[in-house]
Amino acid sequence: MADAASRLKSLVEQLLGAPLPVRIRAWDGSQAGPPDAPALVVRNRRAVRRLLWKPGELGLARAWVAGDLDIEGDLYAALDLMAELVWERGEDARSLLQMLRDPEVRAAARGLVKVAGLPLPPAPPREEVRRARHLHTKRTDKRAISHHYDVGNDFYEIVLGPSMVYSCAYWPSPDATLEQAQHDKLELVCRKLGLTEGQRLLDVGCGWGSMAIHAAREHGVSVVGVTLSHEQAAYARKRVAGEGLTDRVEIRVQDYRDVTDGPYDVISSIGMAEHVGADRYLEYAENLHRLLRPGGRLLNHQIARRPQRDESAYDVDEFIDAYVFPDGELAPLGTTVTQLERAGFEVRDVESLREHYGLTLRRWVANLESQWPRAMRLAGPGRARVWRLYMAACALAFEHNRIGVNQVLAVRTPEEGGSGMPLRARTWGAEPA
Incomplete structure (x- = not known):
């Protein structure tokens, strides 16, 4: 096709x-x-076929992950410019049935079909997973966690840096x-x-052990992660041994619902509760309450979405659900409280x-981009592209x-x-010494 870019631009603008x-x-x-x-x-x-068969965010994501689409120039600026068309306008005007009622749109769609070539839908990239039929059972949660976190510790070292947080x-x-x-x-x-020396801390969703190690080393507590x-x-057990903390830190492969050796003096849950799910959240909170001694504290660190007028109409993010956090669910802050x-x-x-997460994600993207060829070798090109898009888009979501x-x-x-609690509890507002 001569001058495919002009043809695509004209047809897509007619369609949108x-x-x-x-x-x-x-x-x-x-x-x-x-x-x-x-x-x-x-x-x-093939990129055009993906968008025709799945208009909107998921079609774009499939094309991106497969390498059919890319961005040349400032990734953040491009995502910002495209946000109104793809994310902020939602799925209304994305349905082909709705769009094809307009004769001009039908003509544009026929033109895109000609550009796309063969009408058969391309298979989704192998990095895509299907949403579980029964959410947040122990089996499906383990599957979802494995998909997200068992990408390879070497890959996460690139993204997260030495802190592994x-x-x-x-x-x-x-x-x-x-x-x-x-x-x-x-x-x-x-x-x-x-935290005070001798206390017992449960770290729910302990990751690579950073919180457990810090609490044991700096505050003298005993930790179960x-x-x-x-x-x-x-990885966490190796780090614990390297720090000489095996007498104070125990790392378990265990569902939080199976922890029975309370009471604990304190509990930390940092970036884990997003995996719990709305239907299971009260059970999660009740389990942690049961595991704490009277007077014990819980620190729950969790991403929140904005509330909607009609909460029953809320849909999960298609790209994140298919490629990043399968079965993950975000709740408004008020619901969590x-x-x-x-x-x-x-x-x-x-x-x-909120602003702190935007800064964090931009640093993670920079880390990934600085070792891009190695990251692709470790995780595979598709998975590396997933993480780059996911983290950059999330940085903008927090910033906006x-x-x-x-x-x-x-x-x-x-x-x-x-x-x-002390009468003036926010002594933690001061910078650490």
């Missing part, structure tokens, strides 16, 4: 009823669109190092929990770290207040009413 804010560079080398804008690189006709850092300033910001986050959690990922557990209170907790403090992240400090307050 809006100008394309990015440049298109097509497989024949042609280009069309704003010359100074980032370019959407359409490497082959896979949750929002706590930045003293935007130009601080990622390692300093992650150290400060772990210390913030420890100070909110009020639980994860469903065998790769994480093996309510469920913790229903389980018997007294919520004492809520702190938003589409999602947030919050630390909720709660207490299992005894019946007599003493919470054990």
Whole structure:
């Protein structure tokens, strides 16, 4: 096809009823669109077929993961420019049945079919997983956790850096190092929990052991860390041994629902509760409440979505559900606080770290891009592309207040009413020494 880019640009704009804010560079080398804008690189006709068969976010994601689409130029700027067309407008006007009622749109669709070539739908990339029929059983949760976390510890070392902390850092300033910001986050959690030597800490979703090691080394507590990922557990145990902390830190491959050796003095749950699911959240909160001694504290660090007028109409993010966090569910902050209170907790403090997560994700993307060839060798090209798109898009989502992240400090307050909290509890607002 001569000048495929101009043809694609014209047809897509007819289909969407809006100008394309990015440049298109097509497989024949042609280009069309704003010359100074980032370019959407359409490497082959298969990319067009993917979008025709699955208009909207999932079709774009499949083309991106398969390498049929790419972005040339500033990734964040391109995603920002495309957000209104793909994410902010939702799926209305994405349904082919709706769109094809318009004669001009029908003509544009026929033109895209000609551009796409063979009408058969391409198979989804092998990195895509199907949503489980029965959500958040122990078996399906283990499958979902394995998909996300058992990518390879070497790959995560590239992304996360030496701290190996896979949750929002706590930045003293935007130009601080990622390692300093992650150290400060772990210390913030420890100070909110009020850790003292000899206490017993349960770290739910312990990841690669960073929180467990920090709490044991810096505060003298005994820690049990639980994860469903065998790769994480093996890595964490090796780190614990290297720090000489095997007498104080135990790492288990165990579902939080199977932990029965309470009571614990304190519990940390950092970036784990997003995997629990709405239907299981009260059970999750009740389990943690049961495992705490009276007066014990819980620090729940969790991503939140914005509430909707009609909560029954909320749909999970197609790209993240298919490629990143299978079966994951985000809840509004108010829902999380309510469920913790229903389980018997007294919520004492809520702190938003939304801007901190945008900074964290941008550093992770930079780490990934700095070792891109090695990352592709370790995880495979498709999985590396998943992580680059996911982290960049999430950085923008946090920065534009589409999602947030919050630390909720709660207490299992005894019946007599003493919470054990100081009168002026926010002493953790000061910078760590």
